Amino acid sequence: MKPLFHPSIDDVSVAGILHALSDPVRVQIFAKIACAKAAPSCSSFLHSGEREIPKSTLSQHFKALREAGLIRGERSGLELKNTSRCGEIEQRFPGLIPAIINAYRIEQAAKEAPARDRRPAA
Amino acid sequence: MKPLFHPSIDDVSVAGILHALSDPVRVQIFAKIACAKAAPSCSSFLHSGEREIPKSTLSQHFKALREAGLIRGERSGLELKNTSRCGEIEQRFPGLIPAIINAYRIEQAAKEAPARDRRPAA
DNA sequence: TCCGTTAGTTCCGGACTTATGAACTATTGA
DNA sequence: TCAATAGTTCATAAGTCCGGAACTAACGGA
Numbered sequence: 001m002k003p004l005f006h007p008s009i010d011d012v013s014v015a016g017i018l019h020a021l022s023d024p025v026r027v028q029i030f031a032k033i034a035c036a037k038a039a040p041s042c043s044s045f046l047h048s049g050e051r052e053i054p055k056s057t058l059s060q061h062f063k064a065l066r067e068a069g070l071i072r073g074e075r076s077g078l079e080l081k082n083t084s085r086c087g088e089i090e091q092r093f094p095g096l097i098p099a100i101i102n103a104y105r106i107e108q109a110a111k112e113a114p115a116r117d118r119r120p121a122a
Numbered sequence: 123m124k125p126l127f128h129p130s131i132d133d134v135s136v137a138g139i140l141h142a143l144s145d146p147v148r149v150q151i152f153a154k155i156a157c158a159k160a161a162p163s164c165s166s167f168l169h170s171g172e173r174e175i176p177k178s179t180l181s182q183h184f185k186a187l188r189e190a191g192l193i194r195g196e197r198s199g200l201e202l203k204n205t206s207r208c209g210e211i212e213q214r215f216p217g218l219i220p221a222i223i224n225a226y227r228i229e230q231a232a233k234e235a236p237a238r239d240r241r242p243a244a
Numbered sequence: 245t246c247c248g249t250t251a252g253t254t255c256c257g258g259a260c261t262t263a264t265g266a267a268c269t270a271t272t273g274a
Numbered sequence: 275t276c277a278a279t280a281g282t283t284c285a286t287a288a289g290t291c292c293g294g295a296a297c298t299a300a301c302g303g304a
Contacts, residue, residue, distance in 0.1 A: 022140035099221035
């Protein structure tokens, strides 16, 4: 099998990271990989979100994340084990990833409780 | 003149911000606006960067930044005065913008001194 | 009021990107 | 060797982005 491409951490760009994480599906994937203890396979995301994601699309998303330098994919038998490169990125761009993940979390929380701050509760 | 559209801060999305700032030209514009004391006009960026940017393209970039909720544009006579919405965004997504700007700064610094850390100096 | 100038926007064609089904490759297990 | 599963690649349709040309808006004379 053709070995997967992973950029050197020095070639990882801020623009690339932001672009990769400007897609809600990809952030969700990335966040899950970053939090997970055991490296999740690609296919574990097929039925995860609200909508079913076609596997070709999913494959592209993983490729985008890999090429942005956000995750590392390693074949292990049939599956492709994905791990985050948070550590390396944190060293190069301290605080960037946590700030983004945190912002998404805030946004999510605001979406789930849209009432409290503005209306007496819908 | 058709009034410019500005999203309410509650409608500003993380994905939108990341997408808008995943373009080097737009970050540069945004950073300059955020730092500037007097609100700069759009045309002040025509001859600013390394390359000349066509004004139609520039107009699109400003529109993108406005619609992402990053800047506010107000007509003042002939010009369009641009101010950043950092304050509002900082309140909604604390640390996000600073982290991004900081990361770009680090990247820029690494580009300008690529030798020091890896080679004895080119 | 009409003209010229300057600041931005809109329109549109070509280039580039993205999503997705279909076909393909790789690995494993029977 | 065959079937099943995990991912990738290909082709195409839809969407987005760049940038020149034409347009609108606001101002300053004369």
